[in-house]
Amino acid sequence: MRSLRGVFGNTWLVLPILGAVLIGGTVYPSLYAQRASATSQYVAAIPGSLGTLGSVGSNSLPIQTLENVGILNIGSVGRLNLAGSPNEVNVTKSPKGTDAASSPNHGDVDEDKVEEANADVARSSNEVSVTKSPNAKESATSPNHGDVDENNAERANDDLARYSNEKRVAMFPNGEDMFCFQGQCSLRRDRESAEFPNFFLGVGPGRSGSTSLISALRDHPSVIVGDARNLYILDKVRECAKGQSAYVDFFTSDTKSKRKTHWFGEKTPMYSSHRLVPFRARAMFGPSLKLFLTWRNPAQIFASRYLQLYEESRATLKDENFRQWADRHLDTFRGIAECRKNLLQKFSLTERMIYDSTFTIHATAAMEEYLVRLCGHMGDGPHAALEGRGMFRRWAHVFGKSQVLCVDVEDQNSRMNWVLDRIAAHLGVDRKGFTDQPSAHKRLNASFDILARNQMRYGSQAVKEMWGSIAEIQAIDRDSLTLEDLRLFSELCGQ
Numbered sequence: 502m503r504s505l506r507g508v509f510g511n512t513w514l515v516l517p518i519l520g521a522v523l524i525g526g527t528v529y530p531s532l533y534a535q536r537a538s539a540t541s542q543y544v545a546a547i548p549g550s551l552g553t554l555g556s557v558g559s560n561s562l563p564i565q566t567l568e569n570v571g572i573l574n575i576g577s578v579g580r581l582n583l584a585g586s587p588n589e590v591n592v593t594k595s596p597k598g599t600d601a602a603s604s605p606n607h608g609d610v611d612e613d614k615v616e617e618a619n620a621d622v623a624r625s626s627n628e629v630s631v632t633k634s635p636n637a638k639e640s641a642t643s644p645n646h647g648d649v650d651e652n653n654a655e656r657a658n659d660d661l662a663r664y665s666n667e668k669r670v671a672m673f674p675n676g677e678d679m680f681c682f683q684g685q686c687s688l689r690r691d692r693e694s695a696e697f698p699n700f701f702l703g704v705g706p707g708r709s710g711s712t713s714l715i716s717a718l719r720d721h722p723s724v725i726v727g728d729a730r731n732l733y734i735l736d737k738v739r740e741c742a743k744g745q746s747a748y749v750d751f752f753t754s755d756t757k758s759k760r761k762t763h764w765f766g767e768k769t770p771m772y773s774s775h776r777l778v779p780f781r782a783r784a785m786f787g788p789s790l791k792l793f794l795t796w797r798n799p800a801q802i803f804a805s806r807y808l809q810l811y812e813e814s815r816a817t818l819k820d821e822n823f824r825q826w827a828d829r830h831l832d833t834f835r836g837i838a839e840c841r842k843n844l845l846q847k848f849s850l851t852e853r854m855i856y857d858s859t860f861t862i863h864a865t866a867a868m869e870e871y872l873v874r875l876c877g878h879m880g881d882g883p884h885a886a887l888e889g890r891g892m893f894r895r896w897a898h899v900f901g902k903s904q905v906l907c908v909d910v911e912d913q914n915s916r917m918n919w920v921l922d923r924i925a926a927h928l929g930v931d932r933k934g935f936t937d938q939p940s941a942h943k944r945l946n947a948s949f950d951i952l953a954r955n956q957m958r959y960g961s962q963a964v965k966e967m968w969g970s971i972a973e974i975q976a977i978d979r980d981s982l983t984l985e986d987l988r989l990f991s992e993l994c995g996q
């Protein structure tokens with residue numbers, strides 16, 4: 502198995518770090534001090550854990566533990582010499598540079614929330630500012646796009662190194678790991694101390710049937726769904742910092758004792774597009790979190806979204822026809838993808854490699870934080886659909902396949918009782934608690950026809966172009982898939 506060191510081929514960097522840590526941090530005192538301070542964070546986060554965690558901050562960690570806690574692996578990521586790279590990091594702009602560069606994260610819905618989430622990412626990232634591009638006004642608003650100059654690359658490299666040492670994983674004596682991300686550490690799977698010992702999240706893209714899934718879940722007597730429809734917790738650093746207590750206000754009517762026997766959960770489509778959410782969720786709930794990933798053909802998602810905006814929030818469409826609207830988001834998507842690709846190339850990595858089984862989740866988290874800081878992420882739930890079935894790989898990497906259940910909207914449509922069987926098995930709840938539901942048997946691509954009629958207001962050319970956009974969106978998913986992705990998709994979706 503390739504380790505990160507193997508991937509980067511910089512074993513020589515690891516040895517001094519290991520030496521320094523083992524002799525008590527004399528050569529790399531800051532590394533050691535940071536690790537010790539991270540220990541106090543764990544202690545603060547976990548009531549009653551002082552005794553068990555004391556050893557994490559001691560001066561005599563065995564090598565095995567250092568490997569396990571990720572310090573060596575992550576340390577090696579942090580030491581990569583991005584700043585000293587002979588080639589400057591140039592983020593290629595998408596063809597329609599202005600739109601794409603201005604806002605990697607903009608979405609059509611709830612711009613406030615999206616902006617807040619962006620600001621959170623920027624704040625949490627020590628604000629690596631980017632060199633202003635010719636579209637200065639708009640680029641400047643985004644921490645994430647544009648050309649990255651050498652100083653900033655150097656600062657980013659420092660940030661990555663700091664991240665690597667501060668936000669770690671600790672090992673409990675019994676071999677259980679605890680994952681920390683941005684100061685938030687997962688609690689032990691100790692039912693007494695966790696606010697929500699049994700928690701699930703709906704993390705599928707918007708317009709993929711997430712509301713009907715959550716309604717079915719809400720129906721079960723052992724399942725309690727958050728008060729509001731979309732809770733927007735994990736896309737905000739501020740909320741994540743509260744740990745599981747961030748959720749308490751949304752479940753006001755339910756007592757703490759009920760939380761030990763019932764499943765609690767929420768769905769927020771934004772979680773599918775925010776690249777850091779899987780890591781935050783892992784830190785907040787630990788490895789036992791259950792996930793529901795609703796899936797729908799990305800082109801259908803786009804058609805459904807456009808029509809929803811047309812009905813509910815026409816102003817955000819700025820009178821764009823479907824082609825113009827879709828192009829705007831395709832440009833943003835491609836701009837982000839290009840930016841990530843260029844940065845990853847500096848490390849001789851690809852998207853696929855950082856979600857490969859040879860990468861620890863801690864190393865993937867460090868890399869994602871860095872990429873999100875410089876390149877941004879899609880800012881609206883439905884737009885995550887452009888990532889296509891690759892999204893299954895990301896969630897399975899962070900939680901393991903057994904924690905992720907795919908719910909394809911086509912199955913909700915044609916065999917809902919089969920879907921309910923699977924949901925009950927996934928949560929381990931009594932199947933009889935779900936009311937049998939007739940399948941909807943809606944015409945699933947109805948949105949395309951409705952969209953075509955809608956586009957007539959822009960003329961027949963707009964209808965023709967609409968089909969071009971739809972083909973492009975479908976091609977992104979199709980062309981990026983490997984056999985392995987397809988296998989994972991079939992396995993998780995039960996197909």
Ligand SMILES: Nc1ncnc2c1ncn2[C@@H]1O[C@H](COP(=O)(O)OS(=O)(=O)O)[C@@H](OP(=O)(O)O)[C@H]1O
Nearest residue numbers: 707708709710711712713770805913914941943948
């Ligand atoms: N059972 C079943 N069969 C077929 N289609 C279904 C089903 N349940 C939900 N849907 C369709 O899913 C779309 C809404 O998805 P979401 O609930 O995820 O939307 S939202 O992001 O929360 O607003 C919306 O799609 P469109 O009708 O194409 O707009 C719903 O009709």
